[in-house]
Amino acid sequence: MAGNSQHRADSESASPSAQKRANPNALELGPRKKPTTQDPLVHHGRHFGRAVHSFCNVQTLLTNGIITMGEDEDIESLPTVERREHTVFRELLRMVPGLEARLMASAEDEVIHIADLIQKGANGARADDTKGMKSAIIDWITPKGQSLNPHIPRNVKSGRGFNHERTGALLCPAGLDWNNTDTRSKLISGQIQVAGDQWPVFLYANYTYDPEDPWNGLLRSGLLVSAFKHIFTSPSSVDQEPKATRSGNARLHGMRCITKASLAYVATQARFSLTSAQVFSRTDLVTDSERFYTTILELLEDPDEKDEVDQLLVWWNRQVFPLFADLERMPSKDSALARIKQKREEYRERAISMSVGAQD
Structure with a gap:
C-alpha cells in the first residue's frame, strides 16, 4: 500500500497539471530579467x-x-x-x-x-549597417510613384550591380557612359573590372560627372544624404526635413558635425548595397571596398584639397546637423544685433585712436 501511495504521489507530481501549478502564475509579470550589460x-x-x-x-x-x-x-x-x-x-x-x-x-x-x-564594436556596427541598408536603399533608388523593372527584392542582392539597369547606371564609373552598349556589356560580363579608385557616378549630385570640373557635385548626391541619415540620425529621418535636435547613433555618441571618415564610410556602405556582392569583405577584390574607402578618405584629408573639402563639410553639416553647422551667418541688416556689433566696433576704433594719440 505504501508503495502504491508513493507511486500515485510520484504520478501526480509528474502530471502536467501538477507541473503547471508548480510554475509561476502565467497572468503575473514575474521577476524582472537582469539587464544584459555590454562593455x-x-x-x-x-x-x-x-x-x-x-x-x-x-x-x-x-x-x-x-x-x-x-x-x-x-x-x-x-x-x-x-x-x-x-x-x-x-x-x-x-x-x-x-x-x-x-x-x-x-x-x-x-x-x-x-x-x-x-x-x-566596429565590426558589429558595420555588419548592422550593411544589413539595414541592403533593404532601405531600394526605396531610395526607386523613382517616386514608380517601380523598378525588373523588380529588385529588398533582401536579395543577386539582381543588383551591373545586372540591373538602375543599379548599373548608378555604379557606372564616372567617365564611362552607361548608355554605351559596348561599355555596358563589358561591365556586365566583367571585361571591364572596376577598381576601388574608379568612383561611381552616384557619388555626384544629380548623378552627373563633369570631367572638366571633377569636384563639381562630388559626394553631394541625394542618395548619400539618405544613406548618412539612415546610419547616423535614424532611418525615419531620411524622408523628413532636418531637425534641430540630434537623434540615433549621432546623438548616442555626441556627434555634432560631419567627419571625413563618416562620409567615406557612408559612401562605402551605399556602394556595397548597390552591388550584387553577398558578403561585405575588406579583401574582396571584386567590390574592392577597402580601396574605395581609403581613396575617398585620402582625398578628403589631402591638404591641397582643403578649400574644396571645407566647403563640402559645411554643405554636409547643413544637410544633417543644421543646429551645429558653422554657417558664419551675419546678423540681419538694421537689427538690434547688427547695431550692437556696429557700436562695439565704433568703440574699439575710438579706443585705438585715443591710445595712438596719447603715445604721440
Whole structure:
C-alpha cells in the first residue's frame, strides 16, 4: 500500500497539471530579467568604425600608438602613413574617456583584450549597417510613384550591380557612359573590372560627372544624404526635413558635425548595397571596398584639397546637423544685433585712436 501511495504521489507530481501549478502564475509579470550589460569599449568601437576609421586593425593601432605616446611634437617628421595612423590613435584616445591611462597601466594581454572589444564594436556596427541598408536603399533608388523593372527584392542582392539597369547606371564609373552598349556589356560580363579608385557616378549630385570640373557635385548626391541619415540620425529621418535636435547613433555618441571618415564610410556602405556582392569583405577584390574607402578618405584629408573639402563639410553639416553647422551667418541688416556689433566696433576704433594719440 505504501508503495502504491508513493507511486500515485510520484504520478501526480509528474502530471502536467501538477507541473503547471508548480510554475509561476502565467497572468503575473514575474521577476524582472537582469539587464544584459555590454562593455563600454564595444559601444565606443561602434562609433570609432563609423566616424574615425572603418578598416582598422585596432590591436596594431594600439600597440603602435602606445610606443609613440607622448611624442606628439615629433609627429610631423613621421612618414605620411605613420602620421595618419597616429592621428587616428589620438582620436580614439579622445573619444574613449580614460583609455589612455588604462592603456599605460595595462599588460600586453589586457591591451589585446581592449583592442578586441573595440574591434568587436566596429565590426558589429558595420555588419548592422550593411544589413539595414541592403533593404532601405531600394526605396531610395526607386523613382517616386514608380517601380523598378525588373523588380529588385529588398533582401536579395543577386539582381543588383551591373545586372540591373538602375543599379548599373548608378555604379557606372564616372567617365564611362552607361548608355554605351559596348561599355555596358563589358561591365556586365566583367571585361571591364572596376577598381576601388574608379568612383561611381552616384557619388555626384544629380548623378552627373563633369570631367572638366571633377569636384563639381562630388559626394553631394541625394542618395548619400539618405544613406548618412539612415546610419547616423535614424532611418525615419531620411524622408523628413532636418531637425534641430540630434537623434540615433549621432546623438548616442555626441556627434555634432560631419567627419571625413563618416562620409567615406557612408559612401562605402551605399556602394556595397548597390552591388550584387553577398558578403561585405575588406579583401574582396571584386567590390574592392577597402580601396574605395581609403581613396575617398585620402582625398578628403589631402591638404591641397582643403578649400574644396571645407566647403563640402559645411554643405554636409547643413544637410544633417543644421543646429551645429558653422554657417558664419551675419546678423540681419538694421537689427538690434547688427547695431550692437556696429557700436562695439565704433568703440574699439575710438579706443585705438585715443591710445595712438596719447603715445604721440
